[in-house]
Each structure stands twice: as structure tokens, then as C-alpha cells.
Amino acid sequence: MKTTISQVSQHVEETVTIGAWIANKRSSGKIQFLQLRDGTGFIQGVMVKKEVSEEAWTAAKDLTQESAVTVTGIVRADERSPSGFELTVINVDVISESVDYPITPKEHGTEFLMDNRHLWIRSKKQHAILRIRNELIRATYEFFNDNGFTKVDPPILTGSSAEGTTSLFHTKYFDEDAYLSQSGQLYMEAAAMAFGRVFSFGPTFRAEKSKTRRHLIEFWMIEPEMAFVDHEESLEIQEQYVSYMVQSVLKNCKLELKTLNRDLSKLENVKAPFPRISYDKAIEMLKEKGFDDIEWGEDFGAPHETAIAESFDKPVFITNYPKDIKAFYMKPDPNRDDVVLCADLIAPEGYGEIIGGSQRIDDYELMKQRYEEHNLSEEAYKWYLELRKFGSVPHSGFGLGLERTVAWISGAEHVRETIPFPRLLNRLYP
Structure with a gap:
């Protein structure tokens, strides 16, 4: 048989x-x-x-x-x-027969293994990590399909940037300038106004010259967007989704987790609800931990996120960041005009931010004001502004980075091991 x-x-x-x-x-x-x-x-x-x-x-x-x-x-x-x-x-x-297979049971350097990534993915550890990645993908579709979301595919080639940054991959689109997508979010907002609750799952590209263990040039994002959902409800959906993924891996990837010697107790504890602290509180905590140089209004780096996460045994939401360090589309806190209704979800064990999300601006005049403040092209973003003109409603969304999430759940040291063929600052092969 x-x-x-x-x-x-x-x-x-x-x-x-x-x-x-x-x-x-x-x-x-x-x-x-x-x-x-x-x-x-x-x-x-x-x-x-x-x-x-x-x-x-x-x-x-x-x-x-x-x-x-x-x-x-x-x-x-x-x-x-x-x-x-x-x-x-x-x-x-x-x-x-296989002759002179290059990856033998002895120790090999990382660059050698990366040069032979097409073969390295056959090994037990790499196989286990990528099987966990597959389970997270399966669980993602299951969670959103079971909760009334419609999958919508945003374009990869765009004429503008979702975040308004300069870290874009430029290309020619016949006689026009085009860019590889950094995020499908703006398009998902349009989809949410048509379907209510939607999610996308696709590749995104960031031309950041970063070499940290948390960064890839090409990575995959899950980006849900939800009409008639405020910031608080969005946080609840986020923690339910992350809990669902972790519990699915615990249930269906026992052998892979064993192969990786993963500490299961740290994952078994990952169940909603998650703790929440404000950006203000996070600044206080960092100063208490010896980060005397951090000032209110500055964004957090990897050491800051790790230090905050050490105080919790679950992922933790940091909410209400200063308006000036967040994207133009985030809705201001109605009680404070210097912060926005947003949150980053920080994974435990030093894996950093895995989700960024917010309630979006739904007011036409305020969004138009943001265009002016950020020098955004009204021609390029006209369609996005029109979402606030024709039946605007409160809506929220978030983006989860798949590779960082795989790294955290599998216990991988570097995100380059969490995607079959990583694209790094110095690597386009194989």
C-alpha cells in the first residue's frame, strides 16, 4: 500500500x-x-x-x-x-542517486546555508519552521472565513505609497512611475466599504537598508479592514486572531515544536485577552528600566520593545502613540489631539512588533487636512479621499507580519529562516 x-x-x-x-x-x-x-x-x-x-x-x-x-x-x-x-x-x-550533496550533518556557516537555501529547506529544523508557517496560513484563512470576512486581493503595483515613505521599490509602468506595494491597506479600506469585513494576504516590499534579525525586504502581510468597527473592537479581534493561530500550532504542529525544542509553556499561555498599556505608560516603564534617553514623542526601537515585553508573559498592546510619529490616516483620540487611536502588538521573548493597527479617519474634512499636512498628492489619492465622501463610516484595521509571527511562535532566531527564499539587503539568490 x-x-x-x-x-x-x-x-x-x-x-x-x-x-x-x-x-x-x-x-x-x-x-x-x-x-x-x-x-x-x-x-x-x-x-x-x-x-x-x-x-x-x-x-x-x-x-x-x-x-x-x-x-x-x-x-x-x-x-x-x-x-x-x-x-x-x-x-x-x-x-x-545524489552525488556530493553539499549540506552534510556537520556545522555550516550561515552564508553557506543561505547560498544553498534551495537545499537547506530540506533539513529537519527548517522543515519544521516552514511547516509551522503553513499552519499559521491555514489557521488565518480558517479564522477569517469563520468570522465573516471576505478575502480581497489588493494590487502589488501601485502609483503611491500607503505610508507616505520613501522606502519604495520604483519601476516603470509603461510611461508612468509605479511602485511595489508596501501595504494593501488603502485598497482594503475601499473593499471594506463594499464588503463590510475583508482581509488580504499577500507580499509587501520595503526598500529599507536594514540588516536586523527582524527585517526582510520582501515579506507577507495579513491585513484585515472592518467597517462599523471602532478601535476597541479591533483590538479584541486582533487578540482573538493571534490566540487562534497560537493554539492551532500547539494542536497541529506538536512534532515540529518538539523538533525545534520550543518551550510550550510560553505558547500555552497565549490566550485572549492581552494586556494593554498606553504609550505614556510605556515611556514611564522604559525610564524605570534605565532608558533615560527616551523622550515622549520618539518611536520605539527593538531594545525598547523587548524591554517592555519582558514585563508580560503574553503579547502586549501599546496604545495611543503620538500623532506625529504615526501614519496620516489614523484617527485622533477624541480626548487628546496629540495621540491617535492606534496600537502595536508586541510579541513576548524579544520578537518585537507583530501587528500595527488603528482606527482610520472617517471625516472628509479632517482627511483633506491631513493631505495638506503631509504634502500628499490629491491627484494620486483622490479615490482614497472619496471613501470619506460617499457613505463614510467608522472603520478600523490592522496588519500582521507573517514572518515575525512565525519567528516568535517557532522560536527562530532570525526571520530569514521563516520564509522559503528570503530577500535581504545583500541577498537576491537563490
Whole structure:
């Protein structure tokens, strides 16, 4: 019976055939231990010389790392195995040999591994991280579909910037200037006025010359936008969504988390509601922690976010940032005109901001004033202004960075390991 490694639990004491690659191999003379992987998981195959044909034994003995094979064997339950199962190998058919595979079981430098990223993703740790990424994607669609959201795809090529920044990738769009999208948010606001609650899930691009462990040039964002939803309700949806993702990984990625030696207790505690502190309070906390140089009105960097997160055992919202350091579209706090109705969600364990969100300005005249203050082209943004003219309503939204979230949940040290083929300041290969 043909099956996969992830399905062997359904075939205990049955003879199965699996298409696989040789991840590693060792021998103790009359027994060969084959570490097999097939994309769905890893399993050890044990071949005993006296129990197989001479041809099968010789074929297995000559196997090299990453050779492709078809393996036939009997599935055995084995408590010592990480997966709980082992394969008693009866026969091995070689599909193709692998010669001089570059990534051996020894230690390799990061740049070497990145140069061989197309092969590195086969390894156990990288495989586990990317499987967790896949689970977060699956859980994202499930959460928003189950909560009445419609998926809408904003354009990747745009004529303007959502954030009004200069860190844009420029290209020519026939005889016009165009840019790779930094965010789909403005378009999602238009979609929310048509569908009520929407979300997008797509690539975004930031031409920031940053080399930190939290930054990528190309990354994926989940950007929900919600009509008739104020800032407070948006925060509740955010914490429910993040809780849902974490609990889904705990439920469906037990083996991957074990492979990564992830401390499950830190994840098990991630359940809504999350603590909230104001920007004002965050400034006080930082000064108490020795950050004497931070002043009100300054944005937070990675060390500041990490220091704040250390005081909590869950993600924490920092709310009501100063108006002058946030985007033009954020709604002012009705009780204070110097701060806006916004929040950043800071992940625990030093992983920094994973969500930025706010209630959006819904007043036509105020938005027009913001255009003037930020020197925004009314020609380029006319359509966005018109959303406040034709049936404007209170609305809110947020953006979650997938790679930072994967890094936090998987415990990865650097976001470059959380995307199949990272684009970094010095890397466009492979």
C-alpha cells in the first residue's frame, strides 16, 4: 500500500511503500538505519541484513545522502521515535542517486546555508519552521472565513505609497512611475466599504537598508479592514486572531515544536485577552528600566520593545502613540489631539512588533487636512479621499507580519529562516 510518512499511524503492522529521500544513514554492520523524509515528515527505517535479499541490502548500503528511493517496509509503533513510529525495511528501490550533496550533518556557516537555501529547506529544523508557517496560513484563512470576512486581493503595483515613505521599490509602468506595494491597506479600506469585513494576504516590499534579525525586504502581510468597527473592537479581534493561530500550532504542529525544542509553556499561555498599556505608560516603564534617553514623542526601537515585553508573559498592546510619529490616516483620540487611536502588538521573548493597527479617519474634512499636512498628492489619492465622501463610516484595521509571527511562535532566531527564499539587503539568490 502506498502512503506517506505523515499517514503511517493509520497502517501499524501493515506493509507500506513510501517515496522518500535519504536524509542520513548509519550502519552497525548487520543493521542499517535509514533516516527517511518525504516532505510530510521524517521516519527511521531499519533494515536487518538476514531479513532482506542481498540485492536490497546492497542497494541500501550504497545509498548516499539525499538519494531518492522507494522504500517498502512494515510500520511499527516505537515510543523511542520522535514520531512514535519506525519502519522495518523490506526493500529499497533507487530512483536517483545524489552525488556530493553539499549540506552534510556537520556545522555550516550561515552564508553557506543561505547560498544553498534551495537545499537547506530540506533539513529537519527548517522543515519544521516552514511547516509551522503553513499552519499559521491555514489557521488565518480558517479564522477569517469563520468570522465573516471576505478575502480581497489588493494590487502589488501601485502609483503611491500607503505610508507616505520613501522606502519604495520604483519601476516603470509603461510611461508612468509605479511602485511595489508596501501595504494593501488603502485598497482594503475601499473593499471594506463594499464588503463590510475583508482581509488580504499577500507580499509587501520595503526598500529599507536594514540588516536586523527582524527585517526582510520582501515579506507577507495579513491585513484585515472592518467597517462599523471602532478601535476597541479591533483590538479584541486582533487578540482573538493571534490566540487562534497560537493554539492551532500547539494542536497541529506538536512534532515540529518538539523538533525545534520550543518551550510550550510560553505558547500555552497565549490566550485572549492581552494586556494593554498606553504609550505614556510605556515611556514611564522604559525610564524605570534605565532608558533615560527616551523622550515622549520618539518611536520605539527593538531594545525598547523587548524591554517592555519582558514585563508580560503574553503579547502586549501599546496604545495611543503620538500623532506625529504615526501614519496620516489614523484617527485622533477624541480626548487628546496629540495621540491617535492606534496600537502595536508586541510579541513576548524579544520578537518585537507583530501587528500595527488603528482606527482610520472617517471625516472628509479632517482627511483633506491631513493631505495638506503631509504634502500628499490629491491627484494620486483622490479615490482614497472619496471613501470619506460617499457613505463614510467608522472603520478600523490592522496588519500582521507573517514572518515575525512565525519567528516568535517557532522560536527562530532570525526571520530569514521563516520564509522559503528570503530577500535581504545583500541577498537576491537563490
